[in-house]
Amino acid sequence: MISGTSNDTARGVVVGVDIGGTKVLAGVVELDGRVGRTARRTTPGRRVVTSRVEDALVAAVLEAADGRPLAGVGVAAAGFVDSAGERVMFAPHLPWQGEPLRDLLADRLGCPVGLDNDANCAARAEAHHGAARGAASALMITMGTGIGGAVLLDGHVVRGANGMAGEFGHMQVVPDGQACECGRRGCWEQYSSGNALVREARALMADQPSVLVEMSGGAPEQVTGPMVTSAAEQGDLVARQAFASVGGWLGVGTANLVAAFDPEVVVVGGGVSAAGDRLLDPARAALRRTLVGAGHRVVPLLVAARLGPQAGMVGAALLVSGDQVRR
Helix, strand or coil: CEECCCCCHHHCEEEEEEECCCEEEEEEECCCCCEEEEEEEECCCCCCCHHHHHHHHHHHHHHHHCCCCEEEEEEEECCEECCCCCCEEECCCCCCCCECHHHHHHHHHCCCEEEEEHHHHHHHHHHHHCCCCCCCEEEEEEECCCEEEEEEECCEECCCCCCCCCCHHHCECCCCCCECCCCCECEHHHCCCHHHHHHHHHHHHCCCCCHHHHHCCCCHHHCCHHHHHHHHHCCCHHHHHHHHHHHHHHHHHHHHHHHHHCCCEEEEECHHHHHCHHHHHHHHHHHHHHCCCHHHCCCCEEEECCCHHHHHHHHHHHCCCCCHHHC
16 A cells, blocks of 8 residues: 555655545645645546646645655545555546556655545544544445445455445446446436536526526536535525435435445545535435335434545545554
8 A cells, every 4th residue: 555665754744635536635634633734736637648637646745745855645546446555447537547656656756655545545534533433334435526435344444355345436226327437327426426416406407596597607507516505505495405316315325335234334525525414314314214124223323524525635644654544
């Protein structure tokens, strides 16, 4: 998981980086999980040369470090990371396809680099500093552009034979359903994610009055996730219906995962989780309604991540901080 020879934080700062389909977020992370100076870049996209994404990542790291030496950099990537933690083998929203990202970044940054899937990193952070702390078994669901996930047993992330366990977002929930960026159809993230929230709101506002019309200048294609969240906070019916739909699908998918893994707690993170109970209440109702044997078992808590959008950065930093939970 780590490239380099030292992770002695006394020699400099540790920076965690969370890179997804829309943004690169880097921050200096302290040993207690606190995040200091941060920097943000826009992700160049998935149809660009990989060096452009790496350029954005390096620029964000250096801005966050603010001239201080780097003791290590941990990267939480939205994609399939190999079992050695060296390569992003495939990323639905990013251009990487097997590039040796860990070593490329270590050469450019001149420090040890750790690499793992973003949801695995978020799960580590929540296990150490957040909502899964003390739980023997937990599931992490991250909702952003798509859906990521992780399985925690005895405080350790279960990575699988290829390092690709936890890709919950690409479970098929609707045969021949919505087309997904992964190339298949009907994936869970097409019905419960940031993209799904926006698509649902755009469809609903075509037939109902909504403040989203004014927010978007009358152009549905200009509607964004933060707009939908803001509209829901103002009581907008279209926005609230969109959250109800996305939350309901979240509960349905979670019920399937709970049936498979029977965790103590399910933690929901990522940008969409900032909506809190507006998202989680319909998810909890759908979980209880669809979970097999719900009346004869303890239904696990479904809670928001405590570290919010910083969980990926914090968990990435654990890869290079010397913490033994990283595997």
